[in-house]
Amino acid sequence: MNAVCYLRLSSKDQSKSLEYQETIVRDYCKRNKLKILEVFRDNGESSYTFKRNNYLALEDFIKKHKRKCQYLVVLDHDRFSRNLPEALIKIAELERKYDVKVISTNEPINLDTSDSDVFMKRAFEYLIAHRELLTIKNRTRLGILNAKEKGRFLGKAPFGYTNIKKPFNDQTIEINSSQSFIIKKIFADFEAGVPQKAIHKEVLALGFKNRGSNAINDILRNPVYAGLIKIKAFKNMSEKYVKALHEPVISETDFWLIQNVLAKKQKRKTRANEEFPLRGIIKCPCGRNLTAGWTKGNRKYYLYYKCVDHPSINIPGETMHKKFEELLKKITLQKYLVDLLNTSLLNLSDELLKDENKRQKEKTRQLRQLKEKTKKLDQKFIADQISVSVYHRCREEFKTEKKHIESMSNNLLLDKVNIENVLTVFKSGRFNFYKVYRRSDIQQKHLLVRMIFKDYLTWDQRVFTSLYINELLQFNLKKASIKTLLVLSSRNNAATDLNNRIKHIELRRALRKSTHEETKIKCQKDEKFIKSVTKFIAEIVKSRDKTEKNVLS
Numbered sequence: 028m029n030a031v032c033y034l035r036l037s038s039k040d041q042s043k044s045l046e047y048q049e050t051i052v053r054d055y056c057k058r059n060k061l062k063i064l065e066v067f068r069d070n071g072e073s074s075y076t077f078k079r080n081n082y083l084a085l086e087d088f089i090k091k092h093k094r095k096c097q098y099l100v101v102l103d104h105d106r107f108s109r110n111l112p113e114a115l116i117k118i119a120e121l122e123r124k125y126d127v128k129v130i131s132t133n134e135p136i137n138l139d140t141s142d143s144d145v146f147m148k149r150a151f152e153y154l155i156a157h158r159e160l161l162t163i164k165n166r167t168r169l170g171i172l173n174a175k176e177k178g179r180f181l182g183k184a185p186f187g188y189t190n191i192k193k194p195f196n197d198q199t200i201e202i203n204s205s206q207s208f209i210i211k212k213i214f215a216d217f218e219a220g221v222p223q224k225a226i227h228k229e230v231l232a233l234g235f236k237n238r239g240s241n242a243i244n245d246i247l248r249n250p251v252y253a254g255l256i257k258i259k260a261f262k263n264m265s266e267k268y269v270k271a272l273h274e275p276v277i278s279e280t281d282f283w284l285i286q287n288v289l290a291k292k293q294k295r296k297t298r299a300n301e302e303f304p305l306r307g308i309i310k311c312p313c314g315r316n317l318t319a320g321w322t323k324g325n326r327k328y329y330l331y332y333k334c335v336d337h338p339s340i341n342i343p344g345e346t347m348h349k350k351f352e353e354l355l356k357k358i359t360l361q362k363y364l365v366d367l368l369n370t371s372l373l374n375l376s377d378e379l380l381k382d383e384n385k386r387q388k389e390k391t392r393q394l395r396q397l398k399e400k401t402k403k404l405d406q407k408f409i410a411d412q413i414s415v416s417v418y419h420r421c422r423e424e425f426k427t428e429k430k431h432i433e434s435m436s437n438n439l440l441l442d443k444v445n446i447e448n449v450l451t452v453f454k455s456g457r458f459n460f461y462k463v464y465r466r467s468d469i470q471q472k473h474l475l476v477r478m479i480f481k482d483y484l485t486w487d488q489r490v491f492t493s494l495y496i497n498e499l500l501q502f503n504l505k506k507a508s509i510k511t512l513l514v515l516s517s518r519n520n521a522a523t524d525l526n527n528r529i530k531h532i533e534l535r536r537a538l539r540k541s542t543h544e545e546t547k548i549k550c551q552k553d554e555k556f557i558k559s560v561t562k563f564i565a566e567i568v569k570s571r572d573k574t575e576k577n578v579l580s
Contacts, residue, residue, distance in 0.1 A: 030061040030098035033085055035069045035106045045070065048102045055132040056100060064088075064096055074109035074160060077117060089125050098136075099129045104152045107131075109160035111153045118149075175256050178272040185251055186210070186237055187276055200251075200273045209235050210276045213246050218285060219559070220477025223247075225470075247289060253282035288482070301469050302330065305347060308476045310485045311337060317486065319344065332486070342486060354491060354512040355461035358479065358503050365458050367553060371561045379568060393432050401425050463560070466567045478559055485516075492516045499556050 034048040045068055056063050065088055072079040089096055099121065101107045107129060108114035118140075121127045128140060139145060174181055180200050184190045187210040188200040209230050216226045223243040227235070230243075237245070250257050254275030255268045300306065303319035311317055311334035318335060321328040330344030360368065404425070408418045460479065464472055476484065483494040492514045496504065503509050 028059075028061050028098065029064050029096045030056055030100050031064050031085060031088060031096055032056070032066045032100050033069075033082065033107065034066065034102070035072060035074065035079070035082075037071070037074060043102065043106070048106065051102055051132050052100050059136040061098060061100070061136070064092065074105065074156075075113075076110070077108065077113065089121070089127055093125055096125070096127055099127050101129070101131050103133065104131050104149065105156040105159070108153070109156040111150070111157040114153045115150065172258065175258050176269060178256055178270055180251060180256060180271060180273055185249060186235065186246070187252065188273065202274055202276060206234070207276050209233050210246065210252055213243060214252070214277050214281060214285060217243070217247060218281065218288075220481050221474060225474070244289075247285055250282065252276045253279045255279065255282070303332075303344070304469060304472050305332065305351060305476075308473050308482075308484060309347070309351075309491075310483075311340060312485055312487045313337060317342070346489075347486060350489075350512060351491070352461055352464070354509070355464050356459050357506060357509050357512065358460045358500055360458050360500075361502060364499065364553060364557060367557045368458060368560060371557050372564065375561055375565055375568075379565070390432055394429070397425060397429055397432065463563050463567070467563065471563060471566055475563060487514075490514055497556070499553065 032049070032052045034045050034052065036043070036045050036048075049066065049068075052066075053063065055061075065085075067081045067085040067088075069079045069081045072082075077083075085099075089099075104114070108117065118129045121129060122140065128138075130136070130138060171181060179198070180188075181198070184200040184203075187203055187206045189203045190198060191201050192198055212233070213226055213230060213235075216229075217223065227243045235242075246252070250268055251271065251273075252275065254271045254273065256271045258264075258267050258269060260266045300319075305317070306319040307316050309317050309332065313334065313336055315334055315336055317332045319330065319332045322331050322341075323329075332342040332344055332347055334340045401422075404413075404418065404421050407413050408415075413421075460475065464475055467475060479497050479500060480493045481495045485492045491512060494516060496513075496515060504513070504515060
C-alpha cells in the first residue's frame with residue numbers, strides 16, 4: 028500500500044515543527060507497512076484555505092499517480108485543515124475521485140470512513156479545529172486593534188517612511204529624509220491646484236517610486252503622513268482616527284483641508300480646449316463647473332458657457348473672456364516682488380542660454396563625427412572595399428542626417444533670440460498676470476488660474492467671485508478697478524468677520540514688532556511664489572510652437 032504525507036506549519040502556531048511531524052508520520056507509515064511515495068511540506072501557510080502551494084502540488088501528484096496512492100497521511104486533522112465545511116468536502120472528493128483516504132496518525136489504518144460514528148468523530152475534531160482557528164483570528168484582530176489604538180503603525184512603511192525595530196520587539200516607522208520632501212511637495216502642489224497627473228510626472232523624476240493612475244491620490248488620502256492611524260469600524264465601534272507614535276510629514280490641519288478638497292472634486296473630467304480656456308475652472312453659483320460650446324445664431328456660431336444643472340444660464344464667451352482678461356491685467360505684483368521676479372528671470376535667462384549653448388556644442392560634435400564618417404566612407408570606396416550602390420546609399424543617409432543637424436542648429440540660434448525677447452516682455456514695465464496668461468497653453472492657463480484663485484472662482488451676476496485669492500496678491504482687492512470685476516465672498520459671513528478681526532490684530536502685532544522667524548517665513552513664501560511664476564515663464568520660453576511674432580505681439 029502506498030501513501031503520500033502532508034506536513035503543515037502555521038506562521039502563528041510553531042508548537043509542532045515540520046521535523047517533529049515528519050518523524051511521527053514516517054513512524055506511522057512504517058508501523059502500518061505503507062510505502063511513502065512523496066512528502067509535501069507547507070511552511071507558514073493558512074489552514075483556512077486549500078490554496079497552498081505544496082498542497083496543490085500534492086493534489087497534482089495524486090492525479091498523476093491515480094490508483095497508485097491509497098492514503099494521505101497527516102499528523103492531526105488540524106494539519107490538513109481548520110475549515111470544517113472545506114475539510115469534509117475535500118476528504119469526500121479525494122476518496123470519490125482518486126480512492127485516496129485521508130487519515131491521521133492517531134487513527135487506525137483500517138478505519139472505515141463510511142461509518143457514521145467515524146464521520147461524527149471527524150466532524151467534531153474539525154469543529155474544534157475551526158473554533159480554534161476563529162479564536163486565533165479574533166485574538167490576532169484584537170491584537171492589531173490594540174496596537175493601532177496605541178498609535179502603532181503595522182505593516183510595510185509607506186513611501187516617505189522606513190520600518191524600524193525598537194526594544195522589546197516593537198515595530199514602528201520613522202521619517203525617511205531622502206523621500207519625505209517628495210511627500211511634502213505632493214501635498215503642497217495639490218493644495219496649490221496642480222493636477223494629480225502633473226504632480227505624478229514631476230515627482231517621478233525626483234525619485235518617487237509609486238506607479239499607477241491612483242498613486243498620488245493614495246498618498247493624499249493616507250492619514251499616516253499626518254501622524255494619524257485609521258481604525259476601521261469593528262463590531263459596535265465606529266471608524267475613528269488616533270494620534271500615531273511616529274512623527275508626521277505634514278500637519279493634521281493640511282491633511283483634513285485636502286480631504287475636504289478631494290471630497291468635493293467632481294468625478295466628471297473636463298477636456299482641455301484652447302477655444303474654451305475657462306471651461307473647468309469657472310464655477311456656476313451652484314458649485315458645478317461651467318461647461319462650454321458653440322451655439323448657432325442667425326449668421327454665425329457664438330461661444331457660450333453653460334451650467335448643466337441650470338439650462339437657463341447662458342453666458343456669452345466673448346463677455347466672460349474679456350472680463351477675465353481685464354481682471355488679470357489689473358492683478359499685479361508689489362514692487363519688492365517685481366524686483367525678486369526680475370532677479371529670478373535673469374537667473375532663468377542664464378540657465379536657459381547655458382542649456383542652449385550645451386546643445387549647440389552637441390550639434391557641433393555631431394557634425395564633426397558625421398564629417399569623419401563621410402571621410403572614412405570615401406576611403407573605403409577608393410580602396411574598393413564597398414560597392415557603388417552601398418557607397419551612394421550611405422552618402423544619401425549622411426546628407427539627410429547633415430540637413431537635420433544643421434536645421435536643429437539654426438533653430439537653436441532663433442531660440443536664443445526668442446529667450447531674450449520673451450524675458451524682456453516680462454521684465455519691462457509693470458508686471459501683470461495677463462502677460463503670462465495670454466502666452467500660455469491651455470494646461471498652463473488652468474494652473475495659473477488655480478495658483479491665484481485655487482478652485483474657487485465663480486461667475487455670478489456679471490462679476491467674478493471667489494472664496495480665495497493668493498495672500499501675496501490680496502493687496503489688489505483694494506483697487507477700485509478690481510472691485511468692479513472681482514468680489515471676495517464667504518459662505519459664512521460671521522466666520523469672515525471673525526477672521527478679519529483676527530487678521531487685523533495679527534497685522535497690528537506684526538507692525539509693532541516683526542520677529543526674525545516671521546521674517547524668515549515670509550521670505551520663504553515670497554520665494555516659493557516667485558519660483559512658481561518663473562516656472563510658468565520658463566515653460567512659455569521652452570514652447571517651440573510659439574513664433575517670435577506671436578510672443579512679441
